[in-house]
Amino acid sequence: MARCGTKSSARLPNRECALVRLTKLEIHGFKSFADQTDMVFEPGVTAIVGPNGCGKSNVSDAVRWVLGEQRARALRGAKMEEVIFQGSSARRAVNLAEVSLHFENDDGALDIPFREVVISRRLSRSGESDYFLNGAACRLRDIHDMVRGTGLGADSGVVIEARMVDALLSDRPDDRRELFEEAAGVGLYRDRKRSAERRLEETTTDLARIDDLIAEVHSQVRSLARQRKRAERHGELMARRFTLEVAHAAREMSAWFGELNRLEERVTLLRAKLPAAEETLRTAEATRETDLAERTSAEARRTELARLVADQREAAQQLRGEIAVAEERLRNAMSRRERAEEERREGDALAGRVSGDLERASTELAELQAAFDAAEEALSAHAQHEDQVRSGLTTARSNLEQGERALRELREELHRAHLDRQSAERERQEVAERRAALEHEQAHLFDAAEAARCELAAADDAAAIAATRVAETNELAASSREALRQAREREVAAREELIRAEDLHTALSAKLNALEGLERERVGLAPAAARLLKERGIFGEGAVLGPLSDFISTDANAAALVERFLGPTVNAVLVRDRTVAEAVRAWHASAAPGPLLLLPVDSTNGETANGDGRSDDLAQLVTSSSPARGWVRSLLGQVTSMESGTAFVDARGAVWLPAPESGPGPLRRRAEIADLRTAVANAATARHTAGATAESERVTLASAERAAIVAQEAASQATRESAEAGDRSGAAGRRYQRAARDAAEARALIERLSERETATLSRIDGLTVSSQEIEARIAEREASVAGAREVLASAEQMQDEAREHRTASQIRRAQAQAQLEVASDRFRHLSEEFASATGRVESLQVELTTLSSADANLTGQLSQWQTELEARERTLENSEDKLEQAERGLLEIDERLTSDEHSLAEMRRHTSALSEELHAAELRYTELSGRRTAIRERLEAEWKKPVDELLAGAESLEMDDETLRSEAALVREQLDALGPVNPLAIEEHEEETKRLGFLTTQRDDLNSAKNSLQQAIREIDITARELFLQTFVQVRENFRNIFMTLFGGGECDLRLENPESPLEGDIEIHASPRGKRTQRIHLLSSGEKALVALSLLFGIFLTKPSPFCLLDEVDAPLDDQNIGHFVRMLNRFKTKTQFIVITHNPRTTTEAADAVYGVTMQEPGVSSLVSVRMRGKTVDETITPAHPAHTPQLHDEPDAAETAPLTA
Template sequence: MYLKSLELQGFKSFPDKVKLDFGKGITAVVGPNGSGKSNIGDAVRWVLGEQSSKTLRGAKMEDVIFAGTQLRKPVGFASVTLNIVNDKGLLNIDAPEVSVTRKLYRSGESEYIINGSQVRLKDVTELFMDTGLGKDGYSIIGQGRVAEIVSSKSNERRDIFEEAAGISKFRYKKAEAQRRLTQAEDNILRLTDIISELESRVEPLRKQSEKAAQFIELSDEKKSLEITVWMHELDELRTRLNELGEKVLINATEYNNTETDIDRLEEEYRIVYKDIAAGNIRIENLNNAVLEEERSNTAIHSDIAVFKNDIEHCRKAIEDLEKQMESAKLSDSENRRLTEEKLEEIKRIEADILTTDREYSDAEREFAEAVGQQDGFEKEFSGHSEQLNKMYIRQSELNITVNTSDNMIKEAEEQKQAAEKQLETIVSGAQNLDSERKEVTDGLALLAEKRDEQTNRISGLNRLYASKTEKLKAAEKEQNDLTMSVREKEQKMRLLRDLENSMEGFGHAVKQVLSAGKNGRIRGIIGSVAQIISVPSEYSLAVETALGGALQNIVTENEDAAKRGIGLLKETKGGRATFLPITSVKGNRLNESGLDGCVGFVALGCDIVTYDPKFTGIVNSLLGRTVIAEDIDCAGNIAKKYGYRFRIVTLDGQVVNAGGSFTGGSANRSAGILTRKNEIEKLNGEVTDLTGKLDELKSRTASLRAETDKMRIDIEAANDDLRAMDQDKIRFESELKRIEQVAEQSVNGRKNAEETIARFEKRLSDIRAAAEKAGAELARLCQEISAAEEKSGEDKRIMDELKSRRDSLSSKMSDMKIKKTALEKDLEAVKESIKALEEQSRSIGDSSVRSAMAIEEQNRIIAEKNELIAKREKALESSGSRTEDIHRQISLTQAENLEKERQSVEIRQKIKVLTDDKEKLGAEKTRLEERRKTSQSAYDKIVSDMAEQYELYPSEAASLIIPDADKGEITARLNTIKQKIRNLGTVNLSAIEEYKEVSERYEFMSGQLSDINSSKRELEKLIDELTETMKTRFAESFKEINANFKRIFTELFGGGRAELVLTDPDEVLESGIEINVAPPGKVIKNLSLLSGGEQAFVAIAIYFAILKIKPAPFCILDEIEAALDDVNVSKYAHYLRNFTDTTQFITVTHRRGTMEEADVMYGVTMQEKGISRLLKMEQPPADIEAE
């Protein structure tokens, strides 16, 4: 396995997409200080999952995104991709190549992608675990990491050794198992408490459950007994209602027949009265006709005078028209002259257009020649430009070499100055430590303050959460109440619809005919009167009272259908019914003048009901002569005013009958057929409204529930923040301990600063010689570029001249097009003028013709008026004879009116006799209706009780009747059952389900406790096994690393001795690691007594020892040899070559020895401030090889 390539975009100083390809062996990344070469190592560390912005040399994670320069805008995201060849399958993924990408957006969103699939950070970490890679592995080593290996405490050096031993994955599994073990122990405690609480509830619930079961058993028997009693009573009431219904129908038929006779006589009376009125009107009209004849004669005399005046006006108009015809002849000659002038102008414009076309053709030819010259020269200019670009590229390469040398000189001088100042830095370091110590102490104080604030915030959130929870409970209670209300209304509506569907309240005969019509046994049956009309609820009692038994009259399509219905009733002996055929029933509306102006008048009965227009005759026959009034007083006044000629019904059901009798009293609205129909519609509307409110309440409840859930999450997040603060406190305290340790070590480092100055003097001399050679070639190339640029300027001048000539010709051609367009528009305008003149000449000719026609018309009018005068004079003669005829008609009409008045008196006497009969039938009808309503109320109460108590309707309850049961025995048994139920006292019906639920939960929790105890034992066993495996692996690996370290140390230092020692050999997983070394000729008691270069070499030896036992697939070494002198750099670089068979190395360096050993080099420069550029060199530079 090896690193194939690295892709960066928007990461730190690399705003554009950059790709670095790596081969096996050693790749060196070189460049001056500040050029961004270390950003490549940071990119690899970042994509492997590094979460510390401080480790990545930033204040916050957003700092890794390119922040922009004075010339470049910031970018929106940073992206780094590692492409790894997984040929040996070290990575646990089934793919020959693995691509790992990390993206960070400026909004804070982050992505991890493996082979195109989005994953978690955890997945990336587990992928590289125990491979030596990863953010905590030893595949990325920088100067700081080298120093940590030597300077850290013995127990802080373990990470790199554990990764080498391959126990990181085991430690991760052990930590995961310990976390799960802690959760299991917490769950055991919680389950133990729950089981204890459930045990205390099981036995009481068992007793309550048995009591509830007994109650249910008794209630079921009570239900069966009660339903049996009720159904017997319903059968009795149904029989009684059918008998009463038959009587009501017979009475209603007689009443309606009487009322029909009265209506017929009143209709005859109205016809006679209408004839008398018509006779009086005729007499009046005849008198008016006499007056009209006199007025007509006066008008005729007036018309004759007007006609004579019109004849005089026509003669004057003829004189004016003759004068106009003479003036038109003069205007026609002027138009012919103007037309000739316009024709001459057309010839001139057409000549100008021909000239313009010739000039345009010449300009077009010259333009084509100019374009050809320009295209030829552009090809030659392109060749010169390509040659100049190649010179620029070479110049850029030389500049990189010179700049690199300059930077290397500057870097060496800076390192020399750094060595001179090192002693001063060490002395001042003690003072800086005091500042760091104060900063950490202040941080601890600030953290304590923030922790108090967070504690107060959590307390406030808990109070707010409690308030929201109370509101949620209230909303849920309101929702439950509203749901119960909807269910109650729906239940009542279902009951009423069941009554409606079963035609409760209708007579047996009516039910039989309607059912036969519905089943298709009788054709032409439409329905009852109650079914064809709709009444507003405020008028339903008045209409029910007005119609009475007529509500059950059956409406048919024709007389044949009515006959078929009567035949069915006769055949089945089903009783009697009244039929209303649409084709034969033609009722009339009451037509009394001034009725709508009476106080308390509401409307005619036929006007307050709605119905299909085809039923108009039937509705008028039943309600057309019935008036609806507000109350009994208003009804009495209206009846008295119109002589008690028609019936009046009040809104509360009182009646003033035709003839003067009154019917009234209390009314039971629940029994009405129309009332039931309106009640269904009302309940349906209420259910719809309540359902809408319920939906709103559900939405509000859901919103409150979401708010409480969010608040609970906020509280959990706040508690997480509090725990994070506790972790920060531990970190601050650790940092304070580290500062104290560094203060102890700084006193031993003074004498290391003076040893490196001489090395840098020789290094400066070598670098300057290489820079002079590159500078000479660069100067020669600059002269060649200057000459080429001068030639390029001359070519550009010629190109500009050719372009200018082409643009001039193009402009000229455009001007000629515009000129031609203008001439064509002028030509069109002149032609339009000629058309206008010709049109005007035609108009003058037409005017003369029209004048001649007008003269002829005036002469015709004169003749017509003379003829009208003759007719008017003849009409005067015939008017006298018509007046005598009218006087004869007046005398005849007066005699006819006297006969009609005699007939009206006879009709009124017959109406009075029939009205007395009708009042007697009305009283009988009221008595029968009251008896039927009482029975219907009892019937409805039983049905309602059955629905409310058992949610059953008679059609459903029939199957629950006890067969062949004696009513007395059932009643006695029912009383016994009720007493037993009372003796049970308070019963908790939910105890059955609750007991079942608690029992099941108790068994489930007990099983869960057993499972968790088993899991706990397995986890404890797993932890022990992991611990033993880790101990074995670590001990074996440590032994090998120690042996390799001893050998490599003597090879690198040329002698001496070294070893790694566990501070606590009995606890290898917790033991610290001491480093004991003695370079040749020295006795060292503490690593801090070594020079900086010696400490770095010791760390490098440990690193090589680790690579020896567990080579990482690839390693990134970021200037770890910076503190070494040239001799030791060469040793380090040559030794590095020993590992290239198993490990691929990418070294970030500016040391010559390392560069000489590299197979491939990448140069990093920063020609534009803030932006890094890459240059790849397959072989080391020639100047380095020569040296």
């Protein structure tokens, strides 16, 4: 179509505009167009025709889709992927759909430096959608920017469909208004206004909410300011208390620091020395025990040697005299006994001393154990008491926190109750004002309802009279329609018979043409024979006559028998004579084309050729021409068929069993061609007869249609009059119902408002009572919190006392434990010493007993000693030496034992002194550590920081300890007098202050935004109103002009229901065709309605022109007369506008179209474009053939062919 020089002038059809012409449409894989399909468009009108379900409307969907349509429902689908070819019974689905529009841009109307502009869109099953401009990828917005002002786009008037006619004629004003607003471009401004109003409403709501927030926050800021002052004073006192208490604790801990370090070093040193001393003591005791064991052994050895020497001396003395020997031995024994007696007495004395010491140690140990148990019980009791006090302290703190939390919740609840009461007061006032206004409005509504009731009664009477007229005319129209139905059924049956005859004639003709083509191409002939026929010119004119099958003709059954018998011989080539056969042999030797059978005509036996054959031989079944007659007799004469051609017998009785039957050969093909020619002639005759019958029935149908139209017009006129009366009655009834409903709603609303006002007053009273109750509970809770604070202070004091008692008990327990350990060590040493002394006395007693026994036996052994005198004298000298050595060793051991006893006693005293000193140091260290731990726990529990961090930040104060303690007590009293404070008041006050400033800024911004939105809405209303009125005037003028063209006269107009508010009211269509006075389009016939809608659609289209206009079956409701008007309109405007018309009507195709495209489905489910007719010349071609062997026809196909997905 056209694009003017400026965007504002693009809507004016009477301007001189630059041309942008559509030249071609390319479709591939879109809906039912599975193959590549091209449509070339010339200036003027291009018609697209075809039967139902063949995919014509898919062309309009393709145009709408490539221009950027994003709604799947607008393309008659549920989702966008359904526009891709879904497959058919014979084809698989494709994965890509692509559509391209080609435009001629010679004058540069499109803002792109190309003479030809191609807009393409591609969609894959993965969901990827791409746009291309002249093959280069681009965005949809780039395409919209390029075509802006040209009338192109998915939402423009490029495509006019039948549903748009329904939208114009519907009772829904929104559908009609949508078309006008689309032409005027008001939709964008309406969306902007709707968005601005929504934002304005949100802004107003935000302003009300932020005003409430500012009032609330301002109140909180004032309250927090007071709390902040108390919190700051509390913070100062707490800081001073912290300084004093930490300084005092630092002094105490500093005073203990040096002593604790010294004690720790001393304890460490003593703990290191004590194990070494104990180990030395144990070593000395082991050494003493070893020496005691050696002395015992040495004593036994010395005794044995002394006995031996005595025996030996006694034996020697017997030689000198028995008495001398016995006295010597008795003297020696007495001496030993005396020594043993002396040692036993010493051992008894030592055992007595040790036993006394052991009894005293046992008594002391029992006393210390009792003292330790008492200290342990006291410590356990004090620890248990401290745990009980601590549990009570925890409970007191928890009670205080719960009380304070409950107090805060009550205060918040009181605040909410005050806010709810204020809100209820405002609501009550609004409800009272609204109820008063409704009471005033209710009176007017009652008057309007009574007036509407009177109007309804008059309208019902008129509707009853019109209904009687409708019944009479409908009865006459029903009889006319029945006659028309019967005539239409006969005409349809005749037309279907004609279509069947044409289909049969077409199918037979196509098959005949195909077989004749195969015959001309000699398909099925042996390769060598085909090559010989192709090159037979080298052998001379008439040398090679042709294949044997060319000279034989017969029916189909005989042809099958002959081909079965002859087999490959049917492809034999007849040559003129043997000379030619020799030449062909030479050619065959050089060319080597394959097996070849030659039949020279002059080689046949004349007798065989002239002989009479049997009536049932194969030769009698065929007709042969003269060159091959001899060979036919030779090959087929006297050959009969057995069992339907499964075997053959010749005159000699030889039986020929052929190979299994293959496909039809040339004889059967030529027989089939002859049969088809006869069938085609018969089909042509039947088609002519059916055509005459169909023409006769069509004339009868036309007569019945005219009679039915007259009756129907009368019925329609009566129906329209009845409808008008019904409309008036319905309108009056609706007005009465609306008035009654409004009055009832107003009355119900007044009652609800009254109930709401009463409920609001009750809620206000309830909130007042609730506030008083909450205030009373707050007072009770404050008293409870004060008592909980006193309980907490008492519990903290009890905890300090319990902690001091526990520390003292720990010290006493440690002292008792140390004394008990020392006494236990001493008792153990005494027990060991007593056991050693007792053992020594017992061994001496045994020795005395042994000596006494030896003296008693001495006399009896004198005689034996005499006998042994000689032997013992020899060993006496050695024995005496050994005895002397043993005595010296025993003496050394005794001296060593004496030294060991002295050393052991010294070591025991040293170890005991170290142990006592260690226990004393540990006791003092435990005492100081307990006091330091108590101070650490108290500081950390109160100030919630590690002691090291607290002491590191402590200030040094220039005052003595007493002054320090006094000032700390004074600060604690001031804190108690200050009472509880909000510790977060400072931070909350700062945050609320910032929040108040932020909310104030936000309120200013919202006020500014509200003013801006209101101004924007006013500007949008003004701009949209101007655009709509300008477009409305242009559409009305175009509508009048086109109406006069289509109807050849008459009157029409477009009116606004509310001219003062054109953007809100309905648009009324008034039309009176020539000769009629009706104004309402509902009273027109369906064809007249369609023409009125087309007039208006074209008026809108001319107001917002496009490069071309695609009309999708908009002429379907029109009869022949109205089709003529429609054709005249197309012929009038096609010089300025390029039209593409999808139609079923033959007059539109023949009288208005400059080019015709046919869409059909020769292959089920796949649309193809065929039979293009250009004005002035005819080109029969298949653009996208489905079956090349058949010629597609543009007749109406059965509905069963509608297998393409998403087709019309």
